[in-house]
Amino acid sequence: xxxxxxxxxxxxxxxxxNLLKEIIPPDRDxxxxxxxxxxxxxxxxxxxxxxxxxxxxxxxxxPDEALYFALAIEILHNMFLLHDDxxxxxxxxxxxxxxxxxxxxxxAVNSGDYLLARAYQSILTSPTPIERKMKxxxxxxxxxxxxxxxxxxxxxxxxxxxxxxxxxxDMVELKTGYYLACGMVGGAVASGNSDGTxxxxxxxxxxxxxxxxxxxxxxxxxxxxxxxxxxxxDIKEGKASFLYAYTSExxxxxxxxxxxxxxxxxxEETTENDIKHVLEIYKKxxxxxxxxxxxxxLIKQTYNIIDDIPTNNKTVFKDIANFMTQRMS
Amino acid sequence: xxxxxxxxxxxxxxxxxNLLKEIIPPDRDxxxxxxxxxxxxxxxxxxxxxxxxxxxxxxxxxPDEALYFALAIEILHNMFLLHDDxxxxxxxxxxxxxxxxxxxxxxAVNSGDYLLARAYQSILTSPTPIERKMKxxxxxxxxxxxxxxxxxxxxxxxxxxxxxxxxxxDMVELKTGYYLACGMVGGAVASGNSDGTxxxxxxxxxxxxxxxxxxxxxxxxxxxxxxxxxxxxDIKEGKASFLYAYTSExxxxxxxxxxxxxxxxxxEETTENDIKHVLEIYKKxxxxxxxxxxxxxLIKQTYNIIDDIPTNNKTVFKDIANFMTQRMS
Numbered sequence: 001x002x003x004x005x006x007x008x009x010x011x012x013x014x015x016x017x018n019l020l021k022e023i024i025p026p027d028r029d030x031x032x033x034x035x036x037x038x039x040x041x042x043x044x045x046x047x048x049x050x051x052x053x054x055x056x057x058x059x060x061x062x063p064d065e066a067l068y069f070a071l072a073i074e075i076l077h078n079m080f081l082l083h084d085d086x087x088x089x090x091x092x093x094x095x096x097x098x099x100x101x102x103x104x105x106x107x108a109v110n111s112g113d114y115l116l117a118r119a120y121q122s123i124l125t126s127p128t129p130i131e132r133k134m135k136x137x138x139x140x141x142x143x144x145x146x147x148x149x150x151x152x153x154x155x156x157x158x159x160x161x162x163x164x165x166x167x168x169x170d171m172v173e174l175k176t177g178y179y180l181a182c183g184m185v186g187g188a189v190a191s192g193n194s195d196g197t198x199x200x201x202x203x204x205x206x207x208x209x210x211x212x213x214x215x216x217x218x219x220x221x222x223x224x225x226x227x228x229x230x231x232x233x234d235i236k237e238g239k240a241s242f243l244y245a246y247t248s249e250x251x252x253x254x255x256x257x258x259x260x261x262x263x264x265x266x267x268e269e270t271t272e273n274d275i276k277h278v279l280e281i282y283k284k285x286x287x288x289x290x291x292x293x294x295x296x297x298l299i300k301q302t303y304n305i306i307d308d309i310p311t312n313n314k315t316v317f318k319d320i321a322n323f324m325t326q327r328m329s
Numbered sequence: 330x331x332x333x334x335x336x337x338x339x340x341x342x343x344x345x346x347n348l349l350k351e352i353i354p355p356d357r358d359x360x361x362x363x364x365x366x367x368x369x370x371x372x373x374x375x376x377x378x379x380x381x382x383x384x385x386x387x388x389x390x391x392p393d394e395a396l397y398f399a400l401a402i403e404i405l406h407n408m409f410l411l412h413d414d415x416x417x418x419x420x421x422x423x424x425x426x427x428x429x430x431x432x433x434x435x436x437a438v439n440s441g442d443y444l445l446a447r448a449y450q451s452i453l454t455s456p457t458p459i460e461r462k463m464k465x466x467x468x469x470x471x472x473x474x475x476x477x478x479x480x481x482x483x484x485x486x487x488x489x490x491x492x493x494x495x496x497x498x499d500m501v502e503l504k505t506g507y508y509l510a511c512g513m514v515g516g517a518v519a520s521g522n523s524d525g526t527x528x529x530x531x532x533x534x535x536x537x538x539x540x541x542x543x544x545x546x547x548x549x550x551x552x553x554x555x556x557x558x559x560x561x562x563d564i565k566e567g568k569a570s571f572l573y574a575y576t577s578e579x580x581x582x583x584x585x586x587x588x589x590x591x592x593x594x595x596x597e598e599t600t601e602n603d604i605k606h607v608l609e610i611y612k613k614x615x616x617x618x619x620x621x622x623x624x625x626x627l628i629k630q631t632y633n634i635i636d637d638i639p640t641n642n643k644t645v646f647k648d649i650a651n652f653m654t655q656r657m658s
Contacts, residue, residue: 031481083442087435106416106484109438110477113412116445117474124467130459137466138453145446148439152360155435 005054005319012053012063012070013046019071023122024115035103035111039082042094049074051320052183052190058316061191068126069136069186072119076144077179079115080151082108087155088237089267116144128190135189143182150175157240159264168245172213173206180212180324181205184317196310203305204321210242211298211325214291217241221279221288232275238263242294243287255281299325334383334648341382341392341399342375348400352451353444364432364440368411371423378403380649381512381519387645390520397455398465398515401448405473406508408444409480411437416484417566418596445473457519464518472511479504486569488593497574501542502535509541509653510534513646525639532634533650539571540627540654543620546570550608550617561604567592571623572616584610628654 026037049070056066084090085098086108092098100108123136153171157163184201188194219225220234221243234241247259259281262274282288299321306317355366378399385395413419414427415437421427429437452465482500486492513530517523548554549563550572563570576588588610591603611617628650635646 030478031485032478083438087438105434107481109412109416109441110480110484112438113445114474114477114481116442117470117477120449120466120470121474124463124470130463134453134459134463137449141446141449141453145443145450148443148446149359149361151439152436152443155439156360 005316005323008054009045009047009050012050015053015067016046016049016071016074019067019122020074023071024075024118031107032111032114035099035107036078036082036115038096038102039093039099039111040078042096044074044078046074047324048077048180048183051324052187054316054320055184055187056191057187058313059188059191059193059197059311061187061193065126065128065132066187066190068122068128069140069190070183072122072140073143073183073186075115075119075122076140079112079119080147082112082115084151086112087151132189132192136186139182139185139189143178146174146178147176154240159238159260160240161260163240163245163248165242165245165249168240168242169210171240172210175209176213177205177207177209178202179205180208184320200305200309204302204317207298207302207305208321208325211295211302214242214295214298215325217243218288218291218295221282232279235262235275235278236267236270238265238267242291243282246287246290247281247285250285250287251281255284295325334645334652337383338374338376338379341379344382344396345375345378345400345403348396348451349403352400353404353447360436361440361443364428364436365407365411365444367425367431368422368428368440369407371425373403373407375403376653377406377509377512380653381516383645383649384513384516385520386516387642388517388520388522388526388640390516390522394455394457394461395516395519397451397457398469398519399512401451401469402472402512402515404444404448404451405469408441408448409476411441411444413480415441416480461518461521465515468511468514468518472507475503475507476505479506483569488567488589489569490589492569492574492577494571494574494578497569497571498539500569501539504538505542506534506536506538507531508534509537513649522640529634529638533631533646536627536631536634537650537654540624540631543571543624543627544654546572547617547620547624550611561608564591564604564607565596565599567594567596571620572611575616575619576610576614579614580610584613624654 020040024033024036026033052066052070052073053063057063081093082099085093086100086105090098091101099111103111119140123133123140126133126136128136150171150173153167154175157167157171181201181204184204185198188197188201217234220241221231224231225233244259244263248256251259259278262270262278265274302321303318306314306321309317311317349369353362353365355362381395381399381402382392386392410422411428414422415429415434419427420430428440432440448469452462452469455462455465457465479500479502482496483504486496486500510530510533513533514527517526517530546563549570550560553560554562573588573592577585580588588607591599591607594603631650632647635643635650638646640646
C-alpha cells in the first residue's frame with residue numbers, strides 16, 4: 001500500500017509541476033521569477049500537494065477539483081522555506097546557496113511575499129463551487145497563520161532557559177501540525193465528502209506534526225540534515241528541539257547549564273567540542289531513545305483517530321500518517 | 330468638502346482602531362503582538378481604510394459591511410511597512426527604531442507574515458454575503474500581488490543605468506496604484522453598487538499612484554521625509570524616483586554618469602557633497618518643475634475618469650483623489 005502512495009505521489013507530482021509552471025512562469029523578466037525558480041529548481045518531492053489529491057480521491061472526489069488548492073500548499077511550503085532561510089540565517093539548501101545569499105535579503109523577503117500572493121491566486125482561480133472555495137481559503141489562511149505563530153515561538157525559543165516538552169509540543173503543533181494536516185483537510189473539502197472528517201484530520205495533524213518534528217530532530221543527530229551530512233547543525237543553531245526540551249527538564253543543574261550555554265552561542269562560535277559535549281549529555285539521559293518512543297506513541301495515537309474517520313478506506317489514512325512522519329525529511 | 334473628508338477619516342479611523350485591537354490583540358504573549366504593536370503604536374492616520382468606508386457610503390452602501398475589508402487594507406499597509414523597512418534597511422520610522430532593528434530580522438519578517446494572515450482573516454470573518462466576500466478576497470489578493478511586483482522593480486532599479494520615465498511609471502502603477510485604488514474598489518463592491526465603477530476606479534489608481542509617488546519624491550527634496558527632516562534620503566538610498574528617471578533621460582553623458590555613480594553608492598558612502606551635486610543636476614534640467622507638472626497633469630486626468638463613474642456624487646471621488654495625492658505623505 002505504501003508503494004501505491006509513492007506511485008500516486010509521482011503521478012500527481014507531475015500534474016502539480018505542470019500547474020506550478022503555469023501559476024508561476026519560470027522565465028519572466030520581473031526580478032521574481034529568477035530568485036523563485038533558483039529556489040524551486042533545487043527540488044522538492046511535491047509530497048504535501050500529492051497527499052491532498054490522494055485524500056480527495058479516496059473520499060470519492062475528483063482530484064482535479066483539489067488541484068489548485070494542492071498547488072497553493074506547495075507554494076506556501078516554498079514561501080516558508082524562503083523566509084525561514086533568512087530567519088535562520090541558513091546559507092545553503094539542497095547544496096545550493098539560499099535565495100537571500102544569492103539575491104540579497106530584500107529580494108528574498110519580497111519573493112516569499114510574491115509566492116504567497118500566487119498561492120492565494122491559485123485557490124481563487126480554482127474551478128470549485130464558491131462555498132467549497134471559501135472553505136479552502138479559510139483552511140489555507142488558518143494553516144498559514146498558525147504556522148507563522150509556531151515559527152514565532154521557534155525563533156524565540158532558541159537557547160531559551162526555561163524550555164519544556166510542553167512548550168515544544170505547543171510550538172510544533174502550530175508550526176508543523178496545521179501544515180501537515182491542511183492538505184488532507186483541503187482534499188476532504190474538495191471531495192465534497194468532508195462531513196465528520198475535518199475536525200478529526202486537524203487532530204491528526206496535531207499528532208503527526210510533533211511526531212514528524214521529533215523524528216526530524218533525531219535525524220540531525222544520526223545522519224545529518226542533508227547539508228553536507230554534518231551532524232549537530234541544530235545544536236549550532238540553538239534550535240528548540242525535542243532533545244533540548246526534554247534534557248532541560250531532566251538534566252541536573254550542571255548539565256543543564258552547560259547545555260543552555262552552548263545552545264545560546266552564536267552559530268559560528270559553537271565548536272565541534274561543544275557539539276560532542278551536548279551529544280554526551282543527550283546520551284547520559286537517554287534522550288534519543290525517549291524521543292523515539294515519544295514519536296512512536298504519537299503515531300499510535302493517530303491510528304485511534306483514523307479509526308473514527310467515517311470512510312471505508314482507513315488504510316490510506318494510516319499509510320499517509322506513516323509516510324508523512326517517516327519519509328518526508 | 331475636503332473638511333468633510335477629514336472629519337469622516339477621524340470618525341471612521343476610530344472604528345478601524347477598535348476593530349484593529351480586536352483582530353490583532355495588543356497584549357498577547359506570542360512574540361508577535363509586541364513587535365507588531367511597537368510598530369502600530371508609532372501612529373498612522375487610517376486614511377486608506379477610511380477612504381474605503383467613505384466610498385461604500387457614498388455609493389449608497391452600509392459602511393459596516395466594508396469595515397473588515399477596510400481593516401485588511403490597513404493591516405496590509407503595515408505589513409508592507411515592516412517588510413519594506415527590512416528591504417530598504419531603514420533604521421527609523423516615525424522617530425522610533427524600526428521593528429527589524431529592535432527585534433531582529435527574523436521577528437520582523439515573521440511579524441509581517443503574521444499581519445498578512447490576520448488581514449485575510451479579517452476579510453474571511455467579515456459579515457458580508459459570500460459572493461461579495463469572494464470579490465473582496467480577489468481585490469485584496471490582486472492588490473497584494475501587484476504591490477509586491479512593483480516592489481521587486483523598485484528594489485532592483487536602485488542605481489540602475491537604464492532607468493526611464495516609462496519604467497518609473499510602470500513601477501509605481503504597480504507599487505502604489507493598486508494600493509491607492511483598492512480601498513475605493515472594495516468600498517464599491519461592499520456597497521453592492523459596483524456595476525460599471527470597478528474598472529474605472531482601478532484606472533483612477535493607475536493615475537493616482539504615480540501622481541502620489543511623484544509628489545512623495547518631491548517631498549524628499551523640499552521638506553524631507555519626516556526622518557529628522559533630512560533632505561535627500563532618497564538620493565542616499567539610490568531610490569528609483571521620478572527625478573532620477575527623468576534626469577537619466579534628458580541629462581548629458583557627464584551629468585548622467587555622475588548621477589548614476591552617486592545613486593549606485595551604498596547609503597553610508599553617500600556624502601553631503603554627493604547630495605548637493607545631485608540637487609544641482611536636478612536644478613540644471615528643471616526636473617522639479619517638470620515633476621510637479623507631470624503630477625498635476627495626472628490629477629487632471631483622474632477628473633475625466635471620475636466624470637465617467639456612474640454615481641451622483643462625483644465630488645467625493647474628486648475630493649478623495651485630491652486628498653490622496655496631496656495629503657497622504
